Amino acid sequence: MIPIFEPKFDGNEREYLMSCIDSGWISSQGKFIEQFESSFAAQSDMPIGVATSNCTTALHLALVSLGIGPGDEVICPDLTFIAPINMVALCGATPVLIDIESDSWAIDPDLIEARITEKTKALIVVHPFGHTADMTRIMEICDRRSIPVIEDVAEAPRALCNGQVAGSFGVMSCYSFFANKIMTTGEGGIVLTKDPDLETRLRTYRDHGMSREKRYFHIVAGYNYRMTNMQAAVGLAQLERLDDILMCRHAQDMQYRNRLAAGSSHLTYRPVLGYCQPVHWLATITLQNAEQRTALLTHLSDNGIDGRQMVFPVLETVPYVHGARPEDYPVATSISHRSLHLPSGTGLSEAQVDEICDLVLEWVTAHGE
Ligand SMILES: Cc1ncc(COP(=O)(O)O)c(C=O)c1O
CATH class of the missing domain: 3.40.640.10 (Type I PLP-dependent aspartate aminotransferase-like (Major domain))
Incomplete structure:
Protein backbone atom coordinates (compact mmCIF):
# COMPACT_ATOMS: atom_id res chain seq x y z
CA MET A 1 0.00 0.00 0.00
CA ARG A 241 15.37 20.50 7.91
CA LEU A 242 12.13 22.37 7.29
CA ASP A 243 13.49 24.30 4.28
CA ASP A 244 14.51 21.02 2.62
CA ILE A 245 11.23 19.34 3.51
CA LEU A 246 9.27 22.24 1.99
CA MET A 247 11.41 22.24 -1.16
CA CYS A 248 11.00 18.51 -1.63
CA ARG A 249 7.26 18.77 -1.06
CA HIS A 250 7.02 21.68 -3.52
CA ALA A 251 8.67 19.52 -6.22
CA GLN A 252 6.09 16.79 -5.53
CA ASP A 253 3.26 19.32 -5.82
CA MET A 254 4.63 20.47 -9.19
CA GLN A 255 4.78 16.90 -10.45
CA TYR A 256 1.17 16.21 -9.39
CA ARG A 257 0.00 19.58 -10.71
CA ASN A 258 1.70 19.18 -14.11
CA ARG A 259 0.24 15.73 -14.61
CA LEU A 260 -3.25 16.16 -13.13
CA ALA A 261 -4.18 19.82 -13.72
CA ALA A 262 -3.43 19.50 -17.42
CA GLY A 263 -4.26 15.83 -17.83
CA SER A 264 -8.07 15.72 -17.76
CA SER A 265 -11.12 17.96 -17.98
CA HIS A 266 -12.89 15.57 -15.60
CA LEU A 267 -11.01 16.68 -12.49
CA THR A 268 -9.62 19.82 -10.90
CA TYR A 269 -6.29 19.88 -9.07
CA ARG A 270 -6.44 22.25 -6.14
CA PRO A 271 -5.97 25.85 -7.48
CA VAL A 272 -3.50 28.46 -6.19
CA LEU A 273 -4.58 32.11 -5.96
CA GLY A 274 -2.39 35.06 -6.96
CA TYR A 275 -1.93 36.43 -3.43
CA CYS A 276 -0.71 33.09 -2.06
CA GLN A 277 2.52 31.14 -2.07
CA PRO A 278 1.24 27.84 -0.68
CA VAL A 279 3.03 24.90 0.87
CA HIS A 280 2.28 21.36 -0.26
CA TRP A 281 0.49 19.47 2.49
CA LEU A 282 -1.94 17.13 0.71
CA ALA A 283 -2.42 16.56 -3.01
CA THR A 284 -6.12 17.20 -3.51
CA ILE A 285 -8.33 16.62 -6.53
CA THR A 286 -12.00 17.50 -7.03
CA LEU A 287 -14.18 15.31 -9.24
CA GLN A 288 -17.47 16.05 -10.98
CA ASN A 289 -19.71 14.52 -8.32
CA ALA A 290 -19.71 12.64 -5.01
CA GLU A 291 -20.37 9.26 -6.62
CA GLN A 292 -17.23 9.57 -8.76
CA ARG A 293 -15.22 10.58 -5.71
CA THR A 294 -16.33 7.48 -3.78
CA ALA A 295 -15.79 5.16 -6.75
CA LEU A 296 -12.28 6.51 -7.41
CA LEU A 297 -11.34 6.05 -3.75
CA THR A 298 -12.37 2.39 -4.00
CA HIS A 299 -10.41 1.99 -7.23
CA LEU A 300 -7.31 3.52 -5.60
CA SER A 301 -7.65 1.25 -2.58
CA ASP A 302 -8.08 -1.83 -4.83
CA ASN A 303 -4.77 -0.84 -6.45
CA GLY A 304 -2.81 -0.38 -3.23
CA ILE A 305 -3.10 3.41 -2.95
CA ASP A 306 -4.31 5.01 0.26
CA GLY A 307 -6.48 7.93 -0.87
CA ARG A 308 -8.67 9.81 1.63
CA GLN A 309 -11.95 11.64 1.30
CA MET A 310 -11.99 15.28 2.35
CA VAL A 311 -13.45 16.16 5.78
CA PHE A 312 -17.22 16.75 5.96
CA PRO A 313 -18.55 20.30 6.31
CA VAL A 314 -18.79 20.94 10.07
CA LEU A 315 -22.51 21.72 9.72
CA GLU A 316 -23.12 18.12 8.59
CA THR A 317 -21.49 16.60 11.66
CA VAL A 318 -23.58 15.28 14.56
CA PRO A 319 -22.69 17.94 17.20
CA TYR A 320 -23.33 20.89 14.84
CA VAL A 321 -25.99 19.73 12.36
CA HIS A 322 -28.97 20.81 14.48
CA GLY A 323 -30.79 23.63 12.66
CA ALA A 324 -28.21 23.79 9.86
CA ARG A 325 -29.49 24.57 6.38
CA PRO A 326 -27.43 23.14 3.49
CA GLU A 327 -28.25 26.25 1.42
CA ASP A 328 -26.15 28.27 3.91
CA TYR A 329 -22.95 26.40 3.04
CA PRO A 330 -23.23 25.32 -0.63
CA VAL A 331 -19.54 25.72 -1.42
CA ALA A 332 -18.29 23.68 1.55
CA THR A 333 -20.77 20.93 0.66
CA SER A 334 -19.83 20.84 -3.00
CA ILE A 335 -16.04 20.87 -2.43
CA SER A 336 -16.15 18.44 0.49
CA HIS A 337 -18.31 15.83 -1.21
CA ARG A 338 -16.38 15.82 -4.49
CA SER A 339 -12.77 16.00 -3.25
CA LEU A 340 -10.18 13.44 -2.24
CA HIS A 341 -6.55 13.49 -1.15
CA LEU A 342 -3.80 11.48 -2.80
CA PRO A 343 -0.64 10.24 -1.04
CA SER A 344 1.89 12.98 -0.35
CA GLY A 345 4.53 11.63 2.03
CA THR A 346 7.99 13.19 1.82
CA GLY A 347 9.38 9.71 1.08
CA LEU A 348 7.17 9.20 -1.98
CA SER A 349 9.28 8.65 -5.12
CA GLU A 350 8.68 10.37 -8.48
CA ALA A 351 7.88 6.95 -9.94
CA GLN A 352 5.18 6.41 -7.29
CA VAL A 353 3.62 9.82 -8.00
CA ASP A 354 3.59 8.91 -11.71
CA GLU A 355 1.99 5.58 -10.92
CA ILE A 356 -0.75 7.33 -8.89
CA CYS A 357 -1.33 9.93 -11.64
CA ASP A 358 -1.54 7.21 -14.34
CA LEU A 359 -4.15 5.35 -12.33
CA VAL A 360 -6.22 8.50 -11.63
CA LEU A 361 -6.09 9.76 -15.22
CA GLU A 362 -6.92 6.37 -16.67
CA TRP A 363 -9.92 6.07 -14.33
CA VAL A 364 -11.34 9.56 -14.87
CA THR A 365 -10.95 9.23 -18.63
CA ALA A 366 -13.00 6.04 -18.53
CA HIS A 367 -15.61 7.31 -16.02
CA GLY A 368 -15.78 11.12 -16.44
CA GLU A 369 -18.97 12.57 -17.85
C1 LIG B 1 -6.80 22.72 10.60
C2 LIG B 1 -6.46 21.81 11.74
N1 LIG B 1 -6.58 22.28 13.00
C3 LIG B 1 -6.30 21.51 14.06
C4 LIG B 1 -5.89 20.21 13.91
C5 LIG B 1 -5.65 19.37 15.13
O1 LIG B 1 -4.30 19.09 15.29
P1 LIG B 1 -3.80 18.11 16.45
O2 LIG B 1 -4.00 16.72 15.97
O3 LIG B 1 -2.33 18.45 16.59
O4 LIG B 1 -4.55 18.41 17.67
C6 LIG B 1 -5.74 19.68 12.63
C7 LIG B 1 -5.31 18.28 12.45
O5 LIG B 1 -5.37 17.68 11.42
C8 LIG B 1 -6.04 20.50 11.52
O6 LIG B 1 -5.94 20.04 10.26
Whole structure:
Protein backbone atom coordinates (compact mmCIF):
# COMPACT_ATOMS: atom_id res chain seq x y z
CA MET A 1 0.00 0.00 0.00
CA ILE A 2 1.28 3.51 -0.79
CA PRO A 3 0.32 5.34 2.43
CA ILE A 4 -1.41 8.71 2.42
CA PHE A 5 1.49 10.18 4.39
CA GLU A 6 4.69 8.98 6.07
CA PRO A 7 6.89 10.99 8.38
CA LYS A 8 10.59 11.05 7.57
CA PHE A 9 13.36 11.34 10.17
CA ASP A 10 16.72 11.76 8.47
CA GLY A 11 18.21 14.62 10.48
CA ASN A 12 19.27 14.91 14.13
CA GLU A 13 16.07 13.36 15.53
CA ARG A 14 17.75 10.23 16.98
CA GLU A 15 20.70 12.12 18.45
CA TYR A 16 18.53 14.74 20.18
CA LEU A 17 16.06 12.12 21.40
CA MET A 18 18.86 9.98 22.84
CA SER A 19 20.22 13.00 24.69
CA CYS A 20 16.82 13.37 26.43
CA ILE A 21 16.87 9.69 27.41
CA ASP A 22 20.51 9.78 28.52
CA SER A 23 20.04 12.95 30.58
CA GLY A 24 16.68 11.88 32.04
CA TRP A 25 14.98 15.13 30.88
CA ILE A 26 11.99 13.43 29.31
CA SER A 27 9.01 15.42 30.59
CA SER A 28 8.15 19.05 30.01
CA GLN A 29 11.37 20.61 31.27
CA GLY A 30 14.69 20.51 29.44
CA LYS A 31 16.79 22.46 26.97
CA PHE A 32 14.94 21.43 23.82
CA ILE A 33 11.62 23.00 24.85
CA GLU A 34 12.93 26.55 24.95
CA GLN A 35 15.08 26.08 21.86
CA PHE A 36 12.13 24.68 19.94
CA GLU A 37 9.77 27.44 21.08
CA SER A 38 12.11 30.26 20.11
CA SER A 39 13.36 28.69 16.84
CA PHE A 40 9.88 27.81 15.60
CA ALA A 41 8.56 31.27 16.45
CA ALA A 42 11.49 32.97 14.69
CA GLN A 43 10.91 30.90 11.52
CA SER A 44 7.36 32.19 11.44
CA ASP A 45 8.35 35.84 12.06
CA MET A 46 6.83 35.84 15.54
CA PRO A 47 8.69 36.67 18.78
CA ILE A 48 6.98 34.29 21.22
CA GLY A 49 6.21 30.55 21.08
CA VAL A 50 4.42 28.45 23.70
CA ALA A 51 4.70 24.73 22.88
CA THR A 52 1.72 22.48 23.62
CA SER A 53 0.71 18.82 23.61
CA ASN A 54 -1.07 19.23 20.24
CA CYS A 55 -2.81 21.84 18.09
CA THR A 56 -6.21 21.16 19.62
CA THR A 57 -4.91 22.14 23.07
CA ALA A 58 -3.08 25.09 21.46
CA LEU A 59 -6.42 26.32 20.08
CA HIS A 60 -8.14 25.83 23.44
CA LEU A 61 -5.37 27.77 25.21
CA ALA A 62 -5.63 30.59 22.67
CA LEU A 63 -9.40 30.89 23.17
CA VAL A 64 -9.18 30.70 26.97
CA SER A 65 -6.39 33.28 26.99
CA LEU A 66 -8.71 35.68 25.15
CA GLY A 67 -11.33 35.07 27.85
CA ILE A 68 -13.80 33.36 25.47
CA GLY A 69 -16.64 31.75 27.42
CA PRO A 70 -20.40 31.12 27.60
CA GLY A 71 -22.51 33.66 25.69
CA ASP A 72 -19.67 34.53 23.29
CA GLU A 73 -19.63 33.83 19.57
CA VAL A 74 -16.57 32.87 17.54
CA ILE A 75 -16.68 33.01 13.75
CA CYS A 76 -15.12 29.94 12.06
CA PRO A 77 -15.05 28.37 8.57
CA ASP A 78 -17.50 25.56 7.86
CA LEU A 79 -14.96 23.36 6.07
CA THR A 80 -12.07 22.38 8.29
CA PHE A 81 -10.80 19.55 10.44
CA ILE A 82 -13.15 19.94 13.38
CA ALA A 83 -10.68 20.76 16.19
CA PRO A 84 -11.08 24.59 16.21
CA ILE A 85 -14.88 24.31 16.24
CA ASN A 86 -14.84 21.76 19.07
CA MET A 87 -12.57 24.02 21.11
CA VAL A 88 -14.97 26.95 20.75
CA ALA A 89 -17.75 24.65 21.99
CA LEU A 90 -15.54 23.39 24.85
CA CYS A 91 -15.21 27.01 26.02
CA GLY A 92 -19.02 27.15 26.23
CA ALA A 93 -19.11 29.64 23.34
CA THR A 94 -21.01 29.32 20.05
CA PRO A 95 -19.17 28.62 16.81
CA VAL A 96 -20.68 30.75 14.03
CA LEU A 97 -19.96 28.77 10.89
CA ILE A 98 -19.41 30.53 7.57
CA ASP A 99 -19.09 29.05 4.09
CA ILE A 100 -15.78 28.88 2.26
CA GLU A 101 -14.59 30.46 -0.99
CA SER A 102 -14.76 28.20 -4.03
CA ASP A 103 -11.11 28.80 -4.98
CA SER A 104 -9.04 29.22 -1.78
CA TRP A 105 -11.32 26.87 0.23
CA ALA A 106 -10.79 29.22 3.19
CA ILE A 107 -13.46 31.24 5.03
CA ASP A 108 -15.19 33.61 2.59
CA PRO A 109 -14.35 37.24 3.55
CA ASP A 110 -17.49 38.45 1.73
CA LEU A 111 -19.70 36.60 4.24
CA ILE A 112 -18.02 37.66 7.49
CA GLU A 113 -19.47 41.12 8.20
CA ALA A 114 -23.09 39.96 8.02
CA ARG A 115 -22.43 37.41 10.77
CA ILE A 116 -20.74 39.77 13.25
CA THR A 117 -22.88 40.58 16.30
CA GLU A 118 -22.22 42.25 19.64
CA LYS A 119 -21.45 38.76 20.95
CA THR A 120 -18.62 38.13 18.45
CA LYS A 121 -15.44 37.83 20.50
CA ALA A 122 -13.00 36.30 17.99
CA LEU A 123 -12.60 34.85 14.52
CA ILE A 124 -10.65 31.66 13.84
CA VAL A 125 -9.24 31.52 10.34
CA VAL A 126 -7.97 28.16 9.04
CA HIS A 127 -5.37 28.09 6.26
CA PRO A 128 -6.68 25.01 4.44
CA PHE A 129 -4.60 22.24 2.92
CA GLY A 130 -1.41 24.32 2.51
CA HIS A 131 -3.11 27.40 1.00
CA THR A 132 -3.64 30.62 2.98
CA ALA A 133 -6.88 32.45 3.55
CA ASP A 134 -7.10 35.98 2.15
CA MET A 135 -5.56 37.51 5.29
CA THR A 136 -5.30 41.03 3.89
CA ARG A 137 -9.07 41.24 3.51
CA ILE A 138 -9.86 39.34 6.70
CA MET A 139 -7.55 41.50 8.83
CA GLU A 140 -9.02 44.67 7.32
CA ILE A 141 -12.52 43.59 8.41
CA CYS A 142 -11.50 42.31 11.85
CA ASP A 143 -9.22 45.26 12.68
CA ARG A 144 -11.98 47.69 11.72
CA ARG A 145 -14.46 45.81 13.97
CA SER A 146 -11.86 45.18 16.75
CA ILE A 147 -12.24 41.39 16.54
CA PRO A 148 -9.16 39.37 17.51
CA VAL A 149 -8.08 36.81 14.91
CA ILE A 150 -6.66 33.40 15.80
CA GLU A 151 -4.93 31.68 12.88
CA ASP A 152 -5.03 27.89 12.62
CA VAL A 153 -1.89 27.12 10.63
CA ALA A 154 -1.87 23.34 11.26
CA GLU A 155 -1.96 22.59 7.52
CA ALA A 156 0.11 25.45 6.11
CA PRO A 157 3.25 26.35 8.10
CA ARG A 158 5.40 28.86 6.20
CA ALA A 159 2.81 29.51 3.45
CA LEU A 160 2.78 33.18 2.38
CA CYS A 161 -0.11 35.57 1.85
CA ASN A 162 0.93 38.67 -0.12
CA GLY A 163 4.54 37.94 0.94
CA GLN A 164 3.75 37.71 4.67
CA VAL A 165 4.02 34.37 6.43
CA ALA A 166 0.75 32.74 7.57
CA GLY A 167 0.49 32.81 11.34
CA SER A 168 1.97 36.30 11.69
CA PHE A 169 -1.26 38.24 10.96
CA GLY A 170 -3.49 37.47 13.93
CA VAL A 171 -3.19 37.98 17.66
CA MET A 172 -2.20 34.30 18.04
CA SER A 173 -1.54 31.40 15.68
CA CYS A 174 -1.72 27.65 16.35
CA TYR A 175 0.22 24.81 14.70
CA SER A 176 0.06 21.00 14.68
CA PHE A 177 2.96 18.55 14.68
CA PHE A 178 0.87 15.39 14.33
CA ALA A 179 2.55 12.64 12.27
CA ASN A 180 0.75 13.58 9.05
CA LYS A 181 1.78 17.24 9.19
CA ILE A 182 4.57 18.91 7.21
CA MET A 183 6.86 18.59 10.23
CA THR A 184 6.11 16.36 13.19
CA THR A 185 6.86 15.71 16.84
CA GLY A 186 4.57 12.65 17.00
CA GLU A 187 1.87 14.64 18.74
CA GLY A 188 2.52 18.31 19.42
CA GLY A 189 1.55 21.90 18.84
CA ILE A 190 2.52 25.50 19.51
CA VAL A 191 0.85 28.88 19.93
CA LEU A 192 2.71 31.92 18.59
CA THR A 193 2.01 35.50 19.64
CA LYS A 194 3.55 38.96 19.72
CA ASP A 195 1.86 39.90 22.98
CA PRO A 196 3.79 39.26 26.25
CA ASP A 197 0.56 39.48 28.32
CA LEU A 198 -1.00 36.74 26.22
CA GLU A 199 2.22 34.73 26.60
CA THR A 200 1.84 34.87 30.40
CA ARG A 201 -1.78 33.76 30.17
CA LEU A 202 -0.93 30.95 27.71
CA ARG A 203 1.88 29.64 29.93
CA THR A 204 -0.23 29.88 33.08
CA TYR A 205 -3.24 28.06 31.61
CA ARG A 206 -0.91 25.50 30.00
CA ASP A 207 0.59 24.63 33.40
CA HIS A 208 -2.38 23.96 35.73
CA GLY A 209 -3.09 27.68 36.19
CA MET A 210 0.01 27.95 38.38
CA SER A 211 1.44 31.37 39.19
CA ARG A 212 4.59 32.11 37.18
CA GLU A 213 6.11 33.64 40.35
CA LYS A 214 4.89 31.38 43.13
CA ARG A 215 5.26 27.62 42.69
CA TYR A 216 2.23 25.42 43.48
CA PHE A 217 0.08 28.52 43.91
CA HIS A 218 -2.76 28.36 41.40
CA ILE A 219 -4.30 31.60 40.22
CA VAL A 220 -6.77 30.21 37.65
CA ALA A 221 -8.26 26.79 36.87
CA GLY A 222 -5.83 25.63 34.20
CA TYR A 223 -4.78 22.52 32.29
CA ASN A 224 -1.78 20.36 31.59
CA TYR A 225 -1.22 21.06 27.89
CA ARG A 226 2.60 20.93 27.94
CA MET A 227 4.89 19.50 25.27
CA THR A 228 7.61 17.08 26.42
CA ASN A 229 11.34 17.65 26.00
CA MET A 230 11.39 14.51 23.80
CA GLN A 231 8.76 15.94 21.45
CA ALA A 232 10.66 19.25 21.32
CA ALA A 233 13.90 17.36 20.55
CA VAL A 234 12.29 15.74 17.51
CA GLY A 235 10.67 19.05 16.60
CA LEU A 236 13.98 20.91 16.67
CA ALA A 237 15.60 18.33 14.40
CA GLN A 238 12.65 18.56 12.00
CA LEU A 239 12.80 22.33 12.09
CA GLU A 240 16.49 22.29 11.09
CA ARG A 241 15.37 20.50 7.91
CA LEU A 242 12.13 22.37 7.29
CA ASP A 243 13.49 24.30 4.28
CA ASP A 244 14.51 21.02 2.62
CA ILE A 245 11.23 19.34 3.51
CA LEU A 246 9.27 22.24 1.99
CA MET A 247 11.41 22.24 -1.16
CA CYS A 248 11.00 18.51 -1.63
CA ARG A 249 7.26 18.77 -1.06
CA HIS A 250 7.02 21.68 -3.52
CA ALA A 251 8.67 19.52 -6.22
CA GLN A 252 6.09 16.79 -5.53
CA ASP A 253 3.26 19.32 -5.82
CA MET A 254 4.63 20.47 -9.19
CA GLN A 255 4.78 16.90 -10.45
CA TYR A 256 1.17 16.21 -9.39
CA ARG A 257 0.00 19.58 -10.71
CA ASN A 258 1.70 19.18 -14.11
CA ARG A 259 0.24 15.73 -14.61
CA LEU A 260 -3.25 16.16 -13.13
CA ALA A 261 -4.18 19.82 -13.72
CA ALA A 262 -3.43 19.50 -17.42
CA GLY A 263 -4.26 15.83 -17.83
CA SER A 264 -8.07 15.72 -17.76
CA SER A 265 -11.12 17.96 -17.98
CA HIS A 266 -12.89 15.57 -15.60
CA LEU A 267 -11.01 16.68 -12.49
CA THR A 268 -9.62 19.82 -10.90
CA TYR A 269 -6.29 19.88 -9.07
CA ARG A 270 -6.44 22.25 -6.14
CA PRO A 271 -5.97 25.85 -7.48
CA VAL A 272 -3.50 28.46 -6.19
CA LEU A 273 -4.58 32.11 -5.96
CA GLY A 274 -2.39 35.06 -6.96
CA TYR A 275 -1.93 36.43 -3.43
CA CYS A 276 -0.71 33.09 -2.06
CA GLN A 277 2.52 31.14 -2.07
CA PRO A 278 1.24 27.84 -0.68
CA VAL A 279 3.03 24.90 0.87
CA HIS A 280 2.28 21.36 -0.26
CA TRP A 281 0.49 19.47 2.49
CA LEU A 282 -1.94 17.13 0.71
CA ALA A 283 -2.42 16.56 -3.01
CA THR A 284 -6.12 17.20 -3.51
CA ILE A 285 -8.33 16.62 -6.53
CA THR A 286 -12.00 17.50 -7.03
CA LEU A 287 -14.18 15.31 -9.24
CA GLN A 288 -17.47 16.05 -10.98
CA ASN A 289 -19.71 14.52 -8.32
CA ALA A 290 -19.71 12.64 -5.01
CA GLU A 291 -20.37 9.26 -6.62
CA GLN A 292 -17.23 9.57 -8.76
CA ARG A 293 -15.22 10.58 -5.71
CA THR A 294 -16.33 7.48 -3.78
CA ALA A 295 -15.79 5.16 -6.75
CA LEU A 296 -12.28 6.51 -7.41
CA LEU A 297 -11.34 6.05 -3.75
CA THR A 298 -12.37 2.39 -4.00
CA HIS A 299 -10.41 1.99 -7.23
CA LEU A 300 -7.31 3.52 -5.60
CA SER A 301 -7.65 1.25 -2.58
CA ASP A 302 -8.08 -1.83 -4.83
CA ASN A 303 -4.77 -0.84 -6.45
CA GLY A 304 -2.81 -0.38 -3.23
CA ILE A 305 -3.10 3.41 -2.95
CA ASP A 306 -4.31 5.01 0.26
CA GLY A 307 -6.48 7.93 -0.87
CA ARG A 308 -8.67 9.81 1.63
CA GLN A 309 -11.95 11.64 1.30
CA MET A 310 -11.99 15.28 2.35
CA VAL A 311 -13.45 16.16 5.78
CA PHE A 312 -17.22 16.75 5.96
CA PRO A 313 -18.55 20.30 6.31
CA VAL A 314 -18.79 20.94 10.07
CA LEU A 315 -22.51 21.72 9.72
CA GLU A 316 -23.12 18.12 8.59
CA THR A 317 -21.49 16.60 11.66
CA VAL A 318 -23.58 15.28 14.56
CA PRO A 319 -22.69 17.94 17.20
CA TYR A 320 -23.33 20.89 14.84
CA VAL A 321 -25.99 19.73 12.36
CA HIS A 322 -28.97 20.81 14.48
CA GLY A 323 -30.79 23.63 12.66
CA ALA A 324 -28.21 23.79 9.86
CA ARG A 325 -29.49 24.57 6.38
CA PRO A 326 -27.43 23.14 3.49
CA GLU A 327 -28.25 26.25 1.42
CA ASP A 328 -26.15 28.27 3.91
CA TYR A 329 -22.95 26.40 3.04
CA PRO A 330 -23.23 25.32 -0.63
CA VAL A 331 -19.54 25.72 -1.42
CA ALA A 332 -18.29 23.68 1.55
CA THR A 333 -20.77 20.93 0.66
CA SER A 334 -19.83 20.84 -3.00
CA ILE A 335 -16.04 20.87 -2.43
CA SER A 336 -16.15 18.44 0.49
CA HIS A 337 -18.31 15.83 -1.21
CA ARG A 338 -16.38 15.82 -4.49
CA SER A 339 -12.77 16.00 -3.25
CA LEU A 340 -10.18 13.44 -2.24
CA HIS A 341 -6.55 13.49 -1.15
CA LEU A 342 -3.80 11.48 -2.80
CA PRO A 343 -0.64 10.24 -1.04
CA SER A 344 1.89 12.98 -0.35
CA GLY A 345 4.53 11.63 2.03
CA THR A 346 7.99 13.19 1.82
CA GLY A 347 9.38 9.71 1.08
CA LEU A 348 7.17 9.20 -1.98
CA SER A 349 9.28 8.65 -5.12
CA GLU A 350 8.68 10.37 -8.48
CA ALA A 351 7.88 6.95 -9.94
CA GLN A 352 5.18 6.41 -7.29
CA VAL A 353 3.62 9.82 -8.00
CA ASP A 354 3.59 8.91 -11.71
CA GLU A 355 1.99 5.58 -10.92
CA ILE A 356 -0.75 7.33 -8.89
CA CYS A 357 -1.33 9.93 -11.64
CA ASP A 358 -1.54 7.21 -14.34
CA LEU A 359 -4.15 5.35 -12.33
CA VAL A 360 -6.22 8.50 -11.63
CA LEU A 361 -6.09 9.76 -15.22
CA GLU A 362 -6.92 6.37 -16.67
CA TRP A 363 -9.92 6.07 -14.33
CA VAL A 364 -11.34 9.56 -14.87
CA THR A 365 -10.95 9.23 -18.63
CA ALA A 366 -13.00 6.04 -18.53
CA HIS A 367 -15.61 7.31 -16.02
CA GLY A 368 -15.78 11.12 -16.44
CA GLU A 369 -18.97 12.57 -17.85
C1 LIG B 1 -6.80 22.72 10.60
C2 LIG B 1 -6.46 21.81 11.74
N1 LIG B 1 -6.58 22.28 13.00
C3 LIG B 1 -6.30 21.51 14.06
C4 LIG B 1 -5.89 20.21 13.91
C5 LIG B 1 -5.65 19.37 15.13
O1 LIG B 1 -4.30 19.09 15.29
P1 LIG B 1 -3.80 18.11 16.45
O2 LIG B 1 -4.00 16.72 15.97
O3 LIG B 1 -2.33 18.45 16.59
O4 LIG B 1 -4.55 18.41 17.67
C6 LIG B 1 -5.74 19.68 12.63
C7 LIG B 1 -5.31 18.28 12.45
O5 LIG B 1 -5.37 17.68 11.42
C8 LIG B 1 -6.04 20.50 11.52
O6 LIG B 1 -5.94 20.04 10.26
